[in-house]
Amino acid sequence: MPDLLQIEHIRKTFPGVVALDSVSFSVAPGEIHTLLGENGAGKSTLMNILTGLYRPDRGRMLFAGREVRFASPRASLACGIGMVHQHFMLVPAHSVFENILLALDGVPGFFSRRRFRARIQQVIDEFDLGLDLDSPVWKLSIGAQQWIELIKLLMRDCRLLILDEPTAVLTPQESERLFAVLTRLREQGKSVIFISHKMREVMEISDRVTVLKKGRSLTTLVRGDFDQARLAGLMIGDDQVPQWQKQSRVGDDVVLDIRDLSVRNDRGLADLDSCSLELRKGEILGIAGVAGNGQKALAEVLTGLKKAASGMILAAGEDITHSSARSSYIAGIAHIPEDRKSIGIAPDLSVDDNLILKSFKQPGFRRWIFQDRAAIRRNAREKIAQFAIKAGPDGAPVRYLSGGNIQKVIIARELSENPAVLVALYPTRGLDIGSAEYVHKVMADGAARGMSTLLISEDLDELLKICDRIAVMFRGRVVGCVDPRRTTREAIGLMMSGEEVA
Numbered sequence: 001m002p003d004l005l006q007i008e009h010i011r012k013t014f015p016g017v018v019a020l021d022s023v024s025f026s027v028a029p030g031e032i033h034t035l036l037g038e039n040g041a042g043k044s045t046l047m048n049i050l051t052g053l054y055r056p057d058r059g060r061m062l063f064a065g066r067e068v069r070f071a072s073p074r075a076s077l078a079c080g081i082g083m084v085h086q087h088f089m090l091v092p093a094h095s096v097f098e099n100i101l102l103a104l105d106g107v108p109g110f111f112s113r114r115r116f117r118a119r120i121q122q123v124i125d126e127f128d129l130g131l132d133l134d135s136p137v138w139k140l141s142i143g144a145q146q147w148i149e150l151i152k153l154l155m156r157d158c159r160l161l162i163l164d165e166p167t168a169v170l171t172p173q174e175s176e177r178l179f180a181v182l183t184r185l186r187e188q189g190k191s192v193i194f195i196s197h198k199m200r201e202v203m204e205i206s207d208r209v210t211v212l213k214k215g216r217s218l219t220t221l222v223r224g225d226f227d228q229a230r231l232a233g234l235m236i237g238d239d240q241v242p243q244w245q246k247q248s249r250v251g252d253d254v255v256l257d258i259r260d261l262s263v264r265n266d267r268g269l270a271d272l273d274s275c276s277l278e279l280r281k282g283e284i285l286g287i288a289g290v291a292g293n294g295q296k297a298l299a300e301v302l303t304g305l306k307k308a309a310s311g312m313i314l315a316a317g318e319d320i321t322h323s324s325a326r327s328s329y330i331a332g333i334a335h336i337p338e339d340r341k342s343i344g345i346a347p348d349l350s351v352d353d354n355l356i357l358k359s360f361k362q363p364g365f366r367r368w369i370f371q372d373r374a375a376i377r378r379n380a381r382e383k384i385a386q387f388a389i390k391a392g393p394d395g396a397p398v399r400y401l402s403g404g405n406i407q408k409v410i411i412a413r414e415l416s417e418n419p420a421v422l423v424a425l426y427p428t429r430g431l432d433i434g435s436a437e438y439v440h441k442v443m444a445d446g447a448a449r450g451m452s453t454l455l456i457s458e459d460l461d462e463l464l465k466i467c468d469r470i471a472v473m474f475r476g477r478v479v480g481c482v483d484p485r486r487t488t489r490e491a492i493g494l495m496m497s498g499e500e501v502a
């Protein structure tokens with residue numbers, strides 16, 4: 001059968017950066033094709049070309065045998081290419097049905113509306129999605145909201161679906177359901193481009209894998225010809241994955257004692273609801289939970305971005321909930337925020353400047369009242385090499401970096417001062433395996449030195465591998481605490497969905 005999509009020698013440059021040098025690969029009808037590549041390899045740029053956001057400098061694309069050039073996202077969608085975005089484009093107050101209607105060009109009349117509703121229901125039943133068309137979107141889980149995005153594309157008869165890190169916000173059970181749906185779609189002859197850094201998923205779902213490296217398509221491998229080690233080796237080089245060993249040295253001292261802590265959001269609702277937790281010296285305490293169950297509020301109240309409505313935070317036994325000691329305590333905490341682009345970095349400043357945002361007043365970076373640019377550059381060079389940051393031309397704004405590389409800049413900055421406490425929200429989300437392992441190594445080394453880490457993550461493999469304990473959050477509370485050596489992904493997954501409280 002002829003290929004549905006053929007990409008030939010695509011090149012795309014930005015000022016001073018070759019994002020894609022020469023990329024060629026094809027997607028067959030009824031195929032799940034994974035794109036794998038380290039941070040900055042060019043995956044997002046390629047998807048932006050496929051979905052009509054960017055135009056390539058060179059090369060050609062054929063879709064269903066016809067050469068295509070997309071002048072806009074609308075043109076790509078009209079052709080049958082749809083992307084399930086990471087940031088859902090849904091109106092929370094509207095119903096599922098209304099949100100799907102909104103995605104169409106023009107509102108159908110009453111009768112066609114009924115027919116349309118019946119068609120959507122058919123899709124829901126066929127894929128066993130269990131969605132209520134009349135439920136307002138804000139009441140739905142993140143997993144259910146992703147179904148809506150998928151249905152929108154299916155209603156538009158998309159033949160090629162692009163999913164970029166779709167499981168980042170799902171429970172293990174929801175991920176399994178997503179994979180079942182993708183398998184069904186494949187059986188129906190739909191094609192999928194799947195992007196993920198999670199090797200377990202890549203192994204489970206891919207028919208073929210194309211490895212991108214430095215803007216070039218290195219190779220395409222067929223199922224049966226690849227395993228995790230081979231893919232990792234191709235992507236980042238066999239000797240590039242940092243090796244580390246966890247040496248558990250959890251002390252008796254409680255460095256943070258959170259007691260019945262509640263935090264309200266702007267609407268006055270409790271994001272954190274009587275949450276209690278203890279973090280010990282040298283401990284890596286994992287927080288599992290589906291995004292939106294209070295993890296972010298917990299990190300924000302600990303790092304001074306939000307105030308506690310009630311309850312207590314004790315640091316080394318001292319109540320700092322509202323005291324003046326709180327600000328100096330917070331100043332010493334390292335924080336890797338969830339929102340990289342608006343909280344984590346100053347987007348228009350260079351990589352060099354972003355790396356010293358917390359330490360620019362230090363004598364090492366000053367000469368009299370002026371900045372010591374040579375020292376700042378030296379520091380940046382060191383960190384760029386240490387964290388393998390793909391930084392682009394000197395002085396370029398950090399917002400031009402790929403998502404994974406922006407994350408590396410934040411981590412390099414936050415961990416450079418040997419903090420006593422690290423609060424990390426999804427620190428390895430979107431990082432390639434080499435970089436994720438480096439972050440794990442940094443945390444393990446930090447723990448051996450006595451650093452205490454609150455690691456909020458949706459990646460259960462990560463939590464099970466690196467944590468001393470895992471607390472599970474559901475609806476603003478800790479609903480259970482488990483020992484990673486005596487639990488399973490499934491057990492944690494059930495707790496995450498509120499089905500079982502340990």
Ligand SMILES: Nc1ncnc2c1ncn2[C@@H]1O[C@H](COP(=O)(O)OP(=O)(O)OP(=O)(O)O)[C@@H](O)[C@H]1O
Nearest residue numbers: 014019039040041042043044045400401402403404
């Ligand atoms: N608008 C832009 N201006 C300048 N450079 C850009 C722009 N968009 C991407 N780049 C650069 O192109 C390269 C490829 O980036 P891209 O975002 O496609 O990588 P990626 O494989 O998706 O990475 P990640 O896994 O980190 O998301 C990077 O070096 C990035 O800095």
